Amino acid sequence: MMRILAWVAGGLVLSGLIGFGAVWFSPGLQDALMRRVIADNTGTNETVLRGDALHVVFCGTGSPVPDPDRAQACTAIYAGGKLFFIDAGLGGWNRMAAFRLPVGGVTGILFTHFHSDHISGLPDIALNSWAAGRRDPLTLYGPPGIRQVADGFAKAYELDDGWRIAHHGPEFFAVAGAAFRPVEVDVPDHETAVTVYEEDGLKITAFLVSHEPVEPAYGYRIDYKDRSVVFSGDTMRDGTVARMGKGADVMVHEALSTHMVGLIEEGLAAAGDRRTKVMHDIPSYHTTPVDAAKIANEASVKLLVLSHIVPRLPNAIAERVFMRGVGAVRGDGVMLGYDGLDLELPAGSGEIVQHDLR
Numbered sequence: 001m002m003r004i005l006a007w008v009a010g011g012l013v014l015s016g017l018i019g020f021g022a023v024w025f026s027p028g029l030q031d032a033l034m035r036r037v038i039a040d041n042t043g044t045n046e047t048v049l050r051g052d053a054l055h056v057v058f059c060g061t062g063s064p065v066p067d068p069d070r071a072q073a074c075t076a077i078y079a080g081g082k083l084f085f086i087d088a089g090l091g092g093w094n095r096m097a098a099f100r101l102p103v104g105g106v107t108g109i110l111f112t113h114f115h116s117d118h119i120s121g122l123p124d125i126a127l128n129s130w131a132a133g134r135r136d137p138l139t140l141y142g143p144p145g146i147r148q149v150a151d152g153f154a155k156a157y158e159l160d161d162g163w164r165i166a167h168h169g170p171e172f173f174a175v176a177g178a179a180f181r182p183v184e185v186d187v188p189d190h191e192t193a194v195t196v197y198e199e200d201g202l203k204i205t206a207f208l209v210s211h212e213p214v215e216p217a218y219g220y221r222i223d224y225k226d227r228s229v230v231f232s233g234d235t236m237r238d239g240t241v242a243r244m245g246k247g248a249d250v251m252v253h254e255a256l257s258t259h260m261v262g263l264i265e266e267g268l269a270a271a272g273d274r275r276t277k278v279m280h281d282i283p284s285y286h287t288t289p290v291d292a293a294k295i296a297n298e299a300s301v302k303l304l305v306l307s308h309i310v311p312r313l314p315n316a317i318a319e320r321v322f323m324r325g326v327g328a329v330r331g332d333g334v335m336l337g338y339d340g341l342d343l344e345l346p347a348g349s350g351e352i353v354q355h356d357l358r
């Protein structure tokens with residue numbers, strides 16, 4: 001028996017080596033393999049457009065802290081054939097491309113505030129949605145300051161846009177598609193939710209959060225028919241997100257572990273690293289996972305998804321430390337967000353279906 005198994009194993013290894021050798025030395029076989037891989041990777045994943053549902057796709061659950069597993073702040077909302085992004089952090093577009101999600105019909109980007117990790121991926125979304133067929137200016141919603149940010153990006157990419165049009169022609173890259181259409185959203189106080197967009201059963205409202213010295217900074221609530229999701233944006237715990245997110249199906253809340261950041265601060269201080277000060281300063285304008293769980297409880301949401309994760313969580317132990325104390329506050333209905341999570345909320349039902357797009 002053992003001899004037969006050894007022969008079979010040996011045969012498999014040998015045929016594998018012969019196959020690998022054939023591809024390694026044959027340009028014809030290499031090209032055939034390339035064509036096969038390309039065919040498998042073309043086309044878009046249209047599942048987020050099918051059916052009558054609100055989809056929340058996490059294209060970036062990280063922060064400015066470098067993290068190979070998490071792109072910077074980016075969430076895509078698909079509802080009623082429309083697509084909105086909440087923030088456009090660096091790497092978010094790469095995730096959208098990796099999941100092969102449709103982006104040509106992007107309706108707008110909703111910025112919570114203008115910290116770098118929320119805006120640095122804008123050029124990639126602009127260029128790739130343009131290449132995917134967007135012919136009108138890209139609409140950018142945000143707090144006062146949105147015009148300055150839009151004008152700055154437009155200026156910086158003016159040469160690039162001109163060369164794209166010259167190279168591929170205005171039929172492919174419509175001239176108007178190179179532009180931004182900034183829409184300044186003004187929210188007067190912490191008690192008021194301002195409607196940013198309302199069409200075909202999709203309603204988006206903005207509200208003030210507390211992220212001083214960033215003023216103003218916004219959270220957003222998305223209501224599609226009878227389903228809803230609320231986004232905290234970047235904020236310390238101040239009561240607003242709980243109030244504005246009351247009864248939402250899903251709450252996406254930022255989370256920073258002060259305990260872990262404190263340990264990093266200690267380590268950096270011991271090494272004489274000047275970034276000790278950054279670690280010392282950042283907890284003051286963010287929310288801990290335990291506080292996010294309390295906020296979710298106050299709002300009576302069904303599911304809390306932690307996002308904008310600080311610090312980096314490279315393994316299960318780090319995740320466990322990050323989530324320490326959360327279970328005692330909120331036993332279930334809470335999860336750590338990850339790049340590639342797609343929450344499907346079908347209209348007319350209480351269901352929250354989780355898909356992993358990775």
Ligand SMILES: [Zn+2]
Nearest residue numbers: 113115211234
């Ligand atoms: Zn911020």
Ligand SMILES: [Zn+2]
Nearest residue numbers: 063115117234
């Ligand atoms: Zn941020």
